Structure formats: C-alpha cells, structure tokens
Amino acid sequence: MVSTLPQVTALLPVLLLGFTGLALLLVDTLAPDTRSNTSMAVVSALGALSALAATVWFVASGTGSADTGGAITLLAEAVKVDTMALFFTAIFASVTSLVVVAAHDYFHDHPNPATFYSLTLFAATGMSLLAVANSLAVVFVALEMVSLPSYVLVAFLKQNRGSVEAGLKYFLIGALSSAIFLFGISLVYAATGSLILGDVAGILGDIAAGTDGLDSRTGIAGLGIVMILGGVAFKTASVPFHFWAPEAYEGAPAPVSAFLSSASKAAGFVVAFRVFTEAFPVGASLSADINWVLAFGILAAVTMTLGNFAAAVQEEVKRMLAYSSIGHAGYALIGVAALTADGSGNGAVMGAAMAHLLVYGFMNTGAFLFVAMAERWGVGRTFEDYAGLAKRAPVASTAMAVFMFSLAGLPPFAGFFSKYFLFMGAIDNGFLWLAAIGAVNSVISLYYYSRVVKALFFDDPASQTALDAIDVRPTALYAAVVFAAVATVLLLPGFGPVIETAEAAASALF
C-alpha cells in the first residue's frame, strides 16, 4: 500500500496520536465551556485506538518489513519506520487507550481533566516518535517529549502532597538523566561525527578496525555509550537510575502510574533496542572493547533481583507493583544483554523481550488500573485494605488475579510464554546464567503476587463496614480492567503471531 501513497503516510500512527492531542488541547483552549470529561475521554480513546488500528494494519500489510522492501526512511534518514517501530507503537497505543478509558472514571470529579488527556496523548506521541527515531537528535527530542508531559502527569493531583512530591522527584532525577543522556550523545557525536544511527555504526566499525587511524577516540565513544546507557536505565526504571520509580508510581494518580510503568518503560526499551543495535552494533563495540552487552547483563541481573526482593517486603500494593515493574525491567533487559557478536540467536532473544513488553503492557496496566479502581472506591492502599474485595467485586478481583498470576509467569496466562521465550532465547545464546537468575526471580515473585490474590479472595475484611466503600461501579474503569484481563488470557493462544512478528522485527536489526 505504501507504493501508492506518499511515504509520509508511514508515520500515520504517530500523526494520529499527535493530532488527537492537539485537537483536545484546542477544544480545551478555545471552547472551555463545551468540554466534558466524557467527550474528552471518548475522543482521546478513539484517537489512540485509531492509531492502534493503523499500526496493526501496517504490520499486517508488511509496511517497513524486510518482505516489502525494508524500512522506510524519511526526513533525511532522521526517521525510520520498520516493524519494530510499529510493534512498539502498538504497545503504546494499547496502553494509552486503556489508560484514557480508565481515567474517565478516575478523574470523574476533577475540575479540569482535559489537560490529562492531551498530556497523555502528547507523551504517547513522543513515545511513538521514539520508536521511529533513527538519529540520536530525534531520540533526544522524542525522549524529552515523553518526559515533560510525564512530569506534569505525575504531579497532576496538585492538591495532593504525595502526587506533587513524586512529580518533583521524578523531574529532578529526570532532568539529571536527560543531561547525562545528552552529554553521552555529544560524546558519541564527537567520536564519530554523525548522529544518524547507521552512520555512527559505520564509523564505530572503522574505529574498532583501526582503519580510521584514530583509535584514540574509542575512549570518547565508550564514555558516550555508557552515558547513553544511563539515560536508558532511567527511562526503563532500571538500576542504578530506578530510585524515582517507586516514589513516582506510588505518588502519581494510578492511571498515570499504569501509563508510566507500562508505556514509558517500553519507550525506554525501544531506545535501548534500536540505538544499541543500529548505532553501536555488538560486534563493532566488542572489538573496540566497549562491552555494553556485559554492562546490560549485570544491570539486568541486579535490576530483576533488586526489584523482586524489594517488592517482596512492601506493605502497599501500589508500591509492590512499582518494584515489580522494576523487576520486569530487569527481565526485558535480557533482550539487550543476552546478545552475541555472531548474532545467530540475537533476533530471537530481543524479539522475546519485545513480546514480553507487549504482554506486560496489558497485565501491568491492568494491575495498576485495578489499583486505580481501589483508589476510586477509597478502600486504602495496603494488602490488608484489599482483604475480601472479591466478595463485593468478583469480576474485577478475578481480573486482578489474572494479572498477578500472569506477572508471576504461571502457565495458563500469557506471561508464562513471554518469560519462557525470553529465558530460552538467553539460554540458546549461551547466557544460561541470566536465564537462571531470571527463573529464580520469577519463582520468588510468585510469593508477593499471590499475596494480593490471597488478600482479595481468602482474607476476611477488617470490619463489617470495610466493604461499604465499594458503592459505585465505575463502568469505564471496569471495562478497561476486564479488557486488559481478556487480552492477557487471549495472548496465550494468540502468542504465535506476536512472537513471530517480534522476532522478525528484531532480526531485521542485526
């Protein structure tokens, strides 16, 4: 279809998200009296869904895939649409749709929810731009486009101390890591003289091979790569830049936590996957003694272990989910850690990480949206406060049980396959130790995930009146939670096309 349409149509999903955000902002500004929470939510959900539809259509029709002539580059190669970009855009659009639908009920008494919708869509636009970025400059701009609305979203409940504090912490650490990231880009530019990912890779290869005659620049390039790695660690909430995540996720309104921990994390990973394979290929980096693979391996191991152990000792469900989301960042990091120079199994392991992020997008978003529902009811935050909720809200509690078991990687749910493929990919590529650490962590995680299920279903409420808080049935929130649960279950039988698309997309990068 691309052959007949102008190439810029390949950016349709990005444009749809962006224009929806602009339209919302426009209505909010020009006709503030006509806006309503419902119409805003509907418009933003439609925008996100149409972006999703466009993405799925592109993937199905093979836009940018190797079968139909390869990736489409635009704007002097600054932007590149390939299957990987579309795959991630699908994650962003799905999460965004779920979040805006849920937000409709969550912000039902907020004086001005319109800003929420436009900010969320702008952040989503930034994410999808990140997915197509083919130049370090675009990567940075898109990253900021994600970050700036995110800071505001975290602090969206400006009367709420926790929310504002979380926003400030997020902003400070975010600003620092942006600076580091940008400095890293400038060092890489200094060493290679280009910002386009492919060109950087070429010059890096020359440096490594010594044909460039300037191998002294290896150090500069290496330092730059390490700094870029730091920026990635911040965005994905990985060690050592994970400190903001529990604070931000806990303080932020729950739909925002869902958005950040699912979509924004995936955005960090698309940077990692693309930049580290296209600009700093494994082979060239290793022969230049810049072993970022090992660095990612250590980060992955530390991140998943730390996330899991910290999650196990939490008393508040939302904070537990925050740490669990750090743990899952560790799993997904295996996708850039278990890579080898010869590259035979690289596509499989990175593809598995992408598939895991897609599944995670549904199960983690769903879990946070259940927390949003609990916040909407006002039942409290700790495990004890969740006791016996299943008696009053069996459907939502069942959905939550699905998310928890799937996050733990139990076989009847999609989380099992995505973790399994990830660990098997790592083993096939010779990284048995990473898979072993991942598997052990996965077992540990069952402990704290099942605590939620135990509280919901087995424990009796603290008092007779404890369940009276559940006096409303927020339809949209329910719809979002149930839809996420259904997707989590259906992705198990439907895992074939997902993993095939992801593997093909990832293999195209090597």
Next chain:
Amino acid sequence: MILEALIAVAFASALVVMLSPNEWAGRLAFALSLLPFVGSLYLWSGFDGSGNALTGGDIAYQTQIEWLEVGGRSVSWFVGLDGISLPLVVLTTFLVPLAILSAWTPIDSRQSQFYGLMLFMEANLLGVFTALDFFLWFVFWEAVLVPMYFLIGVWGGPRRKYAAIKFFVYTNAASLLMFIGFMSLTFALGDSVSSFALPEITGAIADGGLGTWFGISPDRIAMVAFLAMFLGFAVKVPIVPFHTWLPDAHVEAPTPVSVLLAGVLLKMGTYALLRFNFTMLPDQASALAIPIAAIAVISVIYGAMLALAQKDLKRIVAYSSVSSMGYVILGLIVFTEYGVGGATFQMVAHGLISGLMFMAVGVVYNATHTRMVGDMAGMADRMPVTVGILVAGAFGYMGLPLMAGFAGEFFIFVGSFAAPALPYAPVFTALAMFGIVIVAGYLLSAMQSTLFGPFELATDYEIGPAPFHDVAPLAVLLAAIIVLGVAPDIFFEMIRDAALPVVEGVSVNG
C-alpha cells in the same frame, strides 16, 4: 474434533455457570456437566486407538494444529487418546457431575463461582489427560492448580488459607522442577526433534537422540531429567516423604473438592509418571527400580500407619490415598504387563473408591458437623443408607473381591510378584500386600466406633437420613465400583494394549 468439543463445552459451561445467579448455579452446573460425560461415553464407544500414544501406537481422535514455534521447534495443539488416557477421561467426566451433586448441601455461599471453578477445573483436567504436546500439556497441568487453589482457599475449613497456600507452593515448586527436568531433555535432544510433541520426543530418546549439552553426557542428562521429573511428580502423587500437603488440603477442602482432588488430581501425578518417566526414560527407571520400589512400599506402609493414627475421618481417607498411590507406583516400576496395566487400572479404581469415601464422609459430616471418630457413634442408626454405602466403599478400599479395588490391586500384585525388571520383586510385593492388612485394621476400627453401636453424638442435633441428592451420587459410584470389579475388562483390555509398549521399552524385557 470431539475432544476439542468436549474441552470447549467444559470451558463454556464454566463461564456460563460463573455468570449465573447463585440460586440455580448448582443445578445448572450439574446439567451442563452431564454433557462432557455423555461426550466421553461417545468417545469410549467409538474408540479405535491401539498401542501406546507415545510409542507410535494409533492415536484415537487425534488433532494436531501448529500453535507457535520456539527455538526451531514447533508447539502445537496436539490432542488424542489411547488406552491409558481414555479411562482417565471417562473417570473425570464421571466424577465431576457427582462431585457437583454432592456440593449442593455443603456449599452455601458464592455458588456460581464455586461451580464455575469446578467446571473450569474439569476442562483443564480433560486437557491434561488428552494433550500430547508438552507445552499444551503443561499449560493445562498448571491451569488445574489455579481453580484448586481458590476452591480450597475460599470455601475450605478453618485453616483453609494455610492449606491452599501450602498446596499451591508445593505443587508449583514441583512443577518448576519437573519443567526444568523436561527442558534439559529437550536441550540435550538438540536437532533430533523438531517439535514438542511427546511421541516425537519419546521416539527420539529411544533412538539415542540425546546428545551432550553444556559438557554433560547424555546418560547423565537423562538421569538428572528423570530424577527432576520424578521428584516433581512425586509431590503431586504424592509419594512419601512429599505427601505432607495432602492431608492439609483434604481436610480443609470442602467435600466435593476433596472428591476431585483424590479422585482425579492425584492421578495426574501417576499419569504423568507413567507418560514421562516410565515411557520416555524406561532405562533410567529400571536402573532405579530398587529405590523406587522401596519408596513405593514405604508409601504403602507408612501411609497406612499414618491413617491408623488419625482421629479425623477425612484424614484417615486422605492418608489411605497415600497408601493406595504406593501400589500404583509399585505397579509401574515392575514393568510387566499386569503391573503397568494394573497400576493404570488402579488409578481409575482408586479414583472411584476414594471419591466415594470422601463423599460418604462428607454426607455424614453435613449432618453431624464433626468428623472426629470419638465424637459420634452409631450413625448407622440414623443414616442407614449412607452408612451402608460407606461400609461397602470401605470394603472396596480393603480390596474385597468383585469390587474395582480388588481388581486393581490383584493385577498389580500378579504383575509385580515375578517381575524380571525388579530384583527381589517377591519381597517388595509381600511387604506391599501387608499394607492391606493395616488398611483393613484402621477402616474397620474407625467404622466400628463411629457407625455402629448405640447412637451418640457429642453435640446434640436431630439427625435424619440424608437428602436424595446426597445419597444418589454415592449409590451411582458404588454401582460403578462393582461394575468395574465384576467386569474389569471393559477398561483393562485397552489399558493392557497401551501398557505393553511401555513394558517392552525396558531393555530387560526387550
């Protein structure tokens, strides 16, 4: 497509019942659970398989559809029946409606969820016994745990939370061990298999397809895999010393759940042992014949001794299950036609008899609200029919001729007495036979003190005969036990046909 229809009907019924009102969930669930039973009778009547499904026999009702591909191996929806799995499918579909009937009296809250979960479990149990692809089988295998966890944890007795979590942790840890064991086999098989289909893997192992993996020799991998899988399944069966979860789970679980737990879930363990350990790795099994036979005999004797020491009727039946499962293991390890066939037959027989015992004890409990031996006496006076059937069931347990238990144990002893694959076979057989004496001892003494003599009850209730829908399933079960005892060939013919290839797989029997 009949197998698919069977499983799909069970899933759909679960969903329908889950959404139905509590008032008639029980009746609806019973009616719907008859559909799979009728379906399984149809499967039985048209059964045309021969040989063992794993060793290249003719598989009845076979379907194989590719699902996805992982690391160059395809995973498929691969189901079918042979002479070993068909009796277990019939057992499952037969027990579930009866268990549902027996739940009408004791289950008085959240009925729709209870019956929905029962049917959901049935669907997955059918999947376990029909799946012939490792992944498909594993998904069903694990999916059985989830409803069981909720059924014990929500509707159980006073210590239900402890029992549910213990059950979940034990069986999940066991599954992981088994999974790792099986995976190491597939890694060692390398390129000699192109799928996870169990027949293909069995064939490849038999043809010496195991290679060296990570420097470990094929023999050692096979042995490690055998041990890991054996331990994993041993928990499920359960074999002493991995049995401690079972009495807790049984005592806390409501009666209908105990019926399925003892009647079908324990058979998952012995079925999997037969399929994986004894069919895939027969030489490893026969190398370990003495230790395995020893723990089988220990399970028989020790389980019976434990039962002897119990005061709770349900605990008595639960421990005697441990004892009966010991016979099954003994029958499997001797690798003779009657041993393996008898063990499989005993799975069905024990499923019916233990189901009957749990159900009858449950009916007594419904009336007395106590199960302690010292708390009641002379129940025969007030509930003559129930007690009559209970006594008949107990005699079945002791191996009274013309009842199913006799046939099963007789086959096993015939097969094990002169087994060439097991050294000292007569000694092991004689020791195991001694277990029957203990069984008779504790069952007779327990019944003597509770059922006969002048009526007495610690707490004063008016007790009359149990309602029809409580007694009817008992009568049906007893009838089935007698039919199977009088004419064991209705199952034993096909079982023997499927067991023979397993027996021939051991080099001793060649």
